[in-house]
Amino acid sequence: MNNDVLETPPRYGLTAILLHWFMALLIGATFALGVVMVDIPGLTPTKLRYFSWHKWLGVTVLALAALRLLWRWWRGVPPAVDMPRWQQQASVIGHALLYVLMFGVPLSGYFYSLAAGVPVVYFGVWPLPVLIEADPALKPALKELHIALVYSMLGIVIVHLLAALKHHFIDRDGVLKRMLP
């Protein structure tokens, strides 16, 4: 089926590809853990462990997002593949939103944790900066924001995924192959 693609357009570099798939994996794991942990009723050691792991994963995603953005600015991206103008624009907006959310989701979670009076200690060893004091009034607002951003991200990731599959199986324009290792 892949042979039907007439020519392979310029691909992403190996670092960009690795960052993309590693982050996809981490974001998926962080999301799944988040959904599972908030469903655990009451208070259990498992719940506290999951919350910690979720925060460590989230901080890792944030750091990788920063690295990835810097890499993108430095190395650029392959030129756009031929497609209708609206699709081109939609992809620019979609990717921009994904970048905003790769920062926004972990940051909102980080500040939610601080507002709840629980600073993040990375891997239980490295204390990360306490940028705001515990704030019971701000806590519920940041919780709502975190949830809203997470589900916005989920929505855009689903569109991102469907678009990639459409390019691969319907348009057969090699867009997906640019991001495959």
Next chain:
Amino acid sequence: MKTSNLFKVLMFLTLMSSEAAWATPLKIDTAKSTVSAVFKQIGVGVESRFLKFGAQIDFDAASPDASKASVDIDIASFDLGDPDYNREVLKKEWFNAAQFPKASFVSTKIRGNGPGKLEVSGKLTIKGKTSDVSFPMTVKKEGAVQVFEGNLPIRRLTFNIGEGEWKDTSVVADEVVIRFRVLAKP
């Protein structure tokens, strides 16, 4: 005349005896005083306050060794900053507040240890278990107010705080410090 003399003698004796038995207890400013538990949860330091407690302190800087102190803590007032968690820690495996609503400390011996420094020994009771503890305490004057401060290190498992799966000290550390700052006036 006679009755009035007798009255005076009785008054004198009463005053004398009360002076001898107690250095005058200080008035505790509970609104400004704080008692909290400091502990680690998966590497994260947490300080949570007991919002309701009462204390009695008899202290005279001139004779610190005659001091006495007792504290009563209302377990249900423990505030972890989250209503769900606050309900959870009152349950049986944590504080069992239904059966043991109060924690208490009663001093057995207080010794002056240089200016503004005291060495306190006493009995700490939490969740029905009593343990002998001793810890350093400082006292300083801020205007008319006397400020007593100290850190009392304990191990939560000594008092069965956190039973069953909560015995796992990799989640909630065994070491807990009871931190207090008590403001009192004569």
